[in-house]
Amino acid sequence: MLEVGTKAPAFELPDQNGTMHSLKDYKGKKVVLYFYPKDNTSGCTKQACGFSERYPQFTEKGAVVLGISKDSVASHKKFEEKNDLKFTILSDPDHKVIEAYDVWKEKKNYGKSYMGVVRTTYLIDEKGIIVRANDKVKAADDPQNMLDIL
Template sequence: MLEVGMKAPDFTLLNQNGEEVSLKDYRGKKVILYFYPKDNTPGCTKQACGFAENYPHFQEKGAVVLGVSKDSVKSHKKFEEKYNLPFTILSDPQLEAIQAYDVWKEKNMYGKKVMGVVRTTYLINEEGIIEKAFGKVKAADNPLQMLNEL
């Protein structure tokens, strides 16, 4: 995981509409940057829906939410539409941001070692500095946890 106090690595990825989005586009706002393993899985859906339900509260506090996984733009679009997600989800099939934020790790899946995204959330301040970093977060609890951190 990246250290609190570090400058958050910039990246440019495609959102669920196929448009380029860079972290630097959000300078001047607090950013909740969360990495999740896969669209439409139970934990990831709970987490995304929690951020969606609380999105007006994040906006009131001047924060934006960005979700990142290695799923395709097409997968993200379906995920967004199915659950009416009001925030940006970014496609990182090349693992550009996923590796820059040190969330691509060896995991144990049904007794087998596999590489995958470890559910991780960063709070980045208005100047692009990592203020908080949470690894191995609980999907259902993460949205309220992050709201309380703002």
């Protein structure tokens, strides 16, 4: 996981509509950048819906929410539409940004090891500095926890 106090790695990724976004687009705003394993799984859906329900409160506090997974743009579009998501989700199929933020790790499930995204949330300040980093994320609690931190 990246250290608090370090500069957040720059990135440019497409959203659920294919529109490109880069971190520099959000200079002057706080960014809640969360990484999740997969669209349409129970934990990831709870987390995304929680951020979506609270999105007006995040914007009131001068923050944007960006979700990132390795799913495709088309998968993200279906995920957005199915759950009526109100924020931007970015596609990183080559996991370049996922690796830059140090959330691509070995995981174990039913005794098998594989590489995957570890659910992690970063809070980046208006100058692009990481001010909070959490890799012990509980999907259902993360949106409210981040709102409380703001």
